[in-house]
Amino acid sequence: MRRVALLLALLLALTAVGCGSRVDDADDGGGGGGDDLEAEGEGGGSEEEEAANDDLTPESEELGTIPNPCSGEPAEGELPADTPGVTEDTIRIGVISDRENPAVPLPTVGIEEAVKAFVEFCNEAGGINGRTLELETYDSMITATDDVTKQACADDLFALVGTGSVQDQLGIETREGCGLVEVAGYSATSARAGSEDFFTGVPGLSPTDYNVGPCLWMAEQHPDAVKKVAMLYTDLPAASVRGQQVVEGCSSEAGFEYVVEEALPFGETNFGPIVEQMQEQGVEMFQMVSATSETLAVLREAETQGLELEVIDLGQQYYDANFATEPVAEGAYVLSNTAPFSEADSNPTLRLYQEYLDKVGGVQSTLGVQAFSAGLLFATATDALGAEVTREGLVTELQGITEWDGGGLNLVGSPGTNETIDCFLYLRVEGGEFVREHPEEGYDCDPAYIHTSDERFES
Structure with a gap:
């Protein structure tokens, strides 16, 4: 189970x-x-x-x-x-x-x-x-x-x-x-x-289009950390394809340098070796595409080994109260496509x-x-x-509906054309809760955020 x-x-x-x-x-x-x-x-x-x-x-x-x-x-x-x-x-x-x-x-x-x-x-x-x-x-x-x-x-x-x-x-x-x-x-x-x-x-x-807005913003906020990034994902196609798309987009458009990129075996529980590798490579920024429980396990192992991460950068699936209440998640950035419940x-x-x-x-x-x-x-x-x-x-x-935000429920998308959305919103874990980090209100949107890859990332 x-x-x-x-x-x-x-x-x-x-x-x-x-x-x-x-x-x-x-x-x-x-x-x-x-x-x-x-x-x-x-x-x-x-x-x-x-x-x-x-x-x-x-x-x-x-x-x-x-x-x-x-x-x-x-x-x-x-x-x-x-x-x-x-x-x-x-x-x-x-x-x-x-x-x-x-x-x-x-x-x-x-x-x-x-x-x-x-x-x-x-x-x-x-x-x-x-x-x-x-x-x-x-x-x-x-x-x-x-x-x-x-x-x-x-x-x-x-x-x-x-x-x-x-x-x-x-x-x-x-x-x-x-x-x-x-x-x-x-x-x-x-x-x-x-x-x-x-x-x-x-x-x-989209198999080809990816919103690199979050990558660009991170590069502005943490210019040194993005030069020493670790991306971990599970070796199942769903996770590995997504992780690889993030790596390709962020490195191509925002200058991220991935010193560690690893596909972990599905069901892995021993994260000691991968954290040791991150430690050896001087990782300062951490990304992961996996279950919340596995990501928390990696962060606990990093704390045990004394690896200090300047940035924890995670996707929308981590907008979960159970994640925020874990001490090792404090300070993590988490994306959201919907208006924060706190607002x-x-x-x-x-x-x-x-x-x-x-x-x-x-x-x-x-x-x-x-x-x-x-x-x-x-x-x-x-x-x-x-x-x-x-x-x-x-x-x-x-x-014919090419602009939709659900009356203010979610970021603006185009249902009629199914285009990749060029907006993003970062929350941050503070004191066990999610608080708005960027932008100050609404969403940060720009058509220039859409990166089109020559590769196809399909699931």
Whole structure:
């Protein structure tokens, strides 16, 4: 089971800007659930009162930066005949994800609940053009993505919404074969990201394009440390391909010099030798693409051997409260594609997600935020169809959406073109919590950050 859990985390680690992790309400640095926000509002503080006055409801015309796509106002016209999953009164959608289980900790926990939260919100608003949403849920159980996709194909759905499975390379042909459009929370593999009729609000994986913005910023902040970098990744394809892409992009565009680059055997537990090698090479900056538990084990071994690292630079999958509370993680930089939970007081759409997640009894996570954003993206495209609700029309509308931030939930992406996002946000672990490091607000974005490699990094 430990090996399976590690594999799951490694598969997720491949995602460039399309992944995140669970952040417990009690440890997120201030972004608690709906009940917490309500209690803060009753406290009478000026900031809390302001936030309460800005709280969104199903009747709100705007959801942060986007119009509210959900309403009970019916569209004029007749529904095209034989539209799968759609009647005059309802739209049937499905979500596929790996659910929580007692044996293996999963990074996708929170996705299904986030889609339930979106459906709850949208139906309270009257549905989409007066059609209420009906949701079917499917547990891909790590290895069963193709099996449940076959079930979804047989269940008369209009589309898949908010999906996210760590082995999403499975079931692609099945989904394409039955014509199911997918508006996903994230993609774990480049095969899924590039599949037919696949869209996500946070595009993250390309075989050739990589966002080197974080590398360039690190080179400015730590010019000496980037000359002595260690990159470790597990020898599984998902992790090694991602690690190699980081090395190629950062060295090509930001002048990183990797004095240690090692693929560690899957399931390795003895990190003494690799830390000794890092010590011998004078490593000052540390990067790793692996499970959180393995990365923490390396950092503990580094502390034991007295290796002082100036920089710990990690990806989105480490935005996890369990990581932040470990003493060896103090000071680590961690990327995020979604608005920090600690900033919920100033982000009404993030509070909306938290409020409705609380109603369905879910646990907040960055992947959950992306799934809620995917629900809003689906609703926006479907709302634009009016009465002409067809899968072909949905695809056309989604292809035309080239700027999307989920109402302020996530960094700006282009679902319609599936381009690599040119934005980034660094958090930093301080006192066991994640705090914003760069930029001071929003995200740091620049088209010049996109590096196109002559090599192809495919998973």
